[in-house]
Amino acid sequence: MIDSEEHQKLVSDLGRQPRFIAGREIYLDWEGFFWDPADWNEEVAKILARESGIEVLTETHWKILRFFREYYSCHGRAPMNRHLKEGAGISLKEIGALFTEGIRLGARRLAGLPNPKSCF
């Protein structure tokens, strides 16, 4: 039996871990992405944003997050940067600057979009 610390490390690598955010149990994956985008709401996004160092989500932040949500709801996948640039109407450099953890780990994660799934 490997020790529990190693076990926990692997279990958290694997997959989903529940967290209580805004009074609800939400499963996040190994990178903090939502397991299920349906668990997302604006309140949860604000809490996660604060955790990543963004105290207040501005209207520009929301514009980007909404683009991610709308794109996913139409296409069932996350947008590539080329789609993001065209769709949000903001340069990638600006988006990267707005979200402290960058486009993927920052904006896309805060928008509640999931990582593509492996076997789990």
Add this chain to the structure above:
Amino acid sequence: MMKKIGIKINGRLRQVVVDSKTVLIDLLREGYNLTGAKQSCDRKGQCGACTVIVNGKAVRSCLTKVIDLEGADIMTIEGLGTPDNPHLIQEAFVLAGAIQCGFCTPGMIMTAKALLDANLNPSIENIKQAFRRNLCRCTGYVKIIEAVRLAGRFLRKEISPDEIRPKPDDPKMGVSHPRPSAMIKACGVAEFAADFRIPGALELAVVRSPHAHAVIRGIDTSTAEKMPGVIGVMTAKDIKGTNRLQYIVADRQIICSDKVRLLGDAVAVVAAKTKEQALAAVGAVKVDYEPIPVMNSPEEAMADEAPQIHPDRPNLCYSQPIIKGDADKAFAGSAAVVESSFKTQINHQAPMEPEASVAYLEGDNEDALLVVIGRSINIHLHMAILQKALGWENIRYEEAYSGGQFGIKLEIITEGIAAAAALHFKQPIRYIPSIEESMLITSKRHPFDMKIKLGADANGKLTALAMDIVVDNGAYHSIGNVVLNRALHMLSSSYHIPNINVMGRLVYTNNPWGSAARGAGPPQTHFALECAMDMLAEKLNIDPLEFRLRNSLMPGQGKVTGHVVQQWPFPGLCEAIKPAYEQAKKDAGTHRDGTILRGVGLAAAAFGIAMPGDKAVSAVELGVDDCVTVYAAAADPGEGTDSMLCQLAAQVLELPMTKVRVVTRDTDTTTATGPASGSRITYMVGGATVEALKKLKEVMDEVGSKTYAALAETGKPTRYIGEKRTVEIAPLDPKTGQGPSFESDVHAIQMAEVEVNTETGEVKVIKMTTAVDAGTVINPQNLIGQLEGGMDMGAGYALREEYVAGKSKDWVTFKFPTMKTSFPMDTIIRETPRIRGTLGATGVGEMSMVSTAPAIISAIKDACGVWIQQLPASPQRVKAALAGAR
């Protein structure tokens, strides 16, 4: 010596200048882009995928020297028929359901053409003789034989294709509508990765480790870089991203930087103008290795002082117990207990197609789009993994047609190297490895080492199960813990076992790494459990079928993880197979003396589908042509996903089959809907598609029209997204292994009838029968096709196949199944609509082989009285067991 040759290809005269070495397949594929003839066996004439007709005879074009063909009349698959105007043999292969992945199909059809030209009414023996050199991994050959016989009927004008072809308006469920992709495969125009031609593309060859464990002290590429045709040599330092292919643990590099951990690890990549030049330069790359101790087994890797294979993970990298009730107490009170041990082998999934990939850049600036054409069954995840590994965001992944899969394409293999090279050299890349290299560099089926103890009370009811399971994970983690967990989730198979004490351990070694392989975990543990079931039945003097029926789980009872089931149609399958079982026992009873002994064996399987936390998403759209398209990255390497999705769409929308189509192969157009693994596509992706279709149907009903114009006129959307998520999401408790399990199950019981030659130890499968309940049947031919292919694969797993790194190099050394080793198969179908099924259906693809090996091993025991506890049951092992028994 060069020579000018005049030949006729598909009716057209050609003049070619060739040397004495050029073989026909290369002339056809490279010279004339006739890529219907496929290359699988490294031009050894072992597979027949390259079969064409020369002067009326079927020949293997990989062995046929062009220089000897002056005046020859050559017909390839492209000359036989086209999708718009197919030959009757092509029609027969489509309508008989003889086409799954389609890689072997052109060769099969050309062999059929030569046979039927000579004999319009061949017997089964004639067919087996003619097809003795044509290999197929998907079908188990049964439907290929049926296709040839059907083609004979067409050609004899006894019946026409129109008389048996389902009509587009026929019922959509339960009818074998032809697969949408079948005809292009039959005509050889479906493009597999090696069929893509890109002008000026560089060819790759890879420097691979001859050591199973070594430190890389230095790499000298200077000589290789100066060799003719070489464009450059790249190493790990030339990859700008993490260079890590991370599924769960980021332990596998595209190109190794500091250490190799198994035979064949990639160390450097040569790009050259031709494949021959690249291969020549590989030998000139000097790598300074410092070999270190090799961990050949979990025992060695778990020993004290064993070197750690990965710096940040112990060799014992994962363990998971299952604790339920009090197994020790239950054993103490049991009327009968059996204990035994079982081992399974490393095995190759053995898709026929080499692991080919193509990559190129669209654009030439820093925003250029990297296009990767590969063999993935999870294109969105593989794209995401490559984005990180290569440090390049702008990627589009296209899935080519895949020549078999069986789990192997869950892994990125050649795509990583091809894509890295396209970025580094800024030129299009083709990486087409040999089958020997493909076997060396791919993931394998995990070997399991299992100790099992099983008890029952005096009434023949199971009381307790204990197991110690050690899994050799090989050098890289991949999805090792998932495979172990899947085995644990399904450990109690079809049965109710109230007390469980099991430990599963996963161990890094320097062996080939394990990953997905049809069934992935349960085939190994079912081998141990089902054999133990028979041992216990014998001890209690209860018939094996009755014993299984008596111990069936019932609705309201819990599986091994405590997950309570709502449906459990297994008892009905026991009843369904009973007449065939009784007959088989009678037949075997007449072969109990002499050298050749006959035996009958049973084994059950309850195969879980849709793990807690699974989710699928699918899109459907009504187009301006009033056709409905399903968009979902649901890979179809041969199972018939395209059929399934089209039939669902036509069923829900009440449209003819001609009005529906699917788009599944491109990350730019599809939903990210998860892997085509775990038999989840019908249940999960099909379910998500049905939800999207129902939304569209609701709007069509509201508008009162199924036309695009009507929806557009009323301002209604024409595109809808559907989702399906499992009810449960939580993983197993890490200390007890209790928790929710798979949401759906496919059930089966299989029966093997075998003959054992007690002098040679050879085992011949006389017949396999499966009674199956996979819920509502969407396409019967596809369902039976999966079962037949699975049973054939299971028989190979039971009796012949084993992958030995460095020794298994082609289809002969692998002991690939042939028409000679094939056997008759029967399928008994029962349909219990599943509560959350896709219009009542669940999956079936993997279950088909899960109980085959134990059924065969049990039949061997029935025939000659010995248990074979280590797979494969080779003639040597059977002989040794018989000698031991004497």
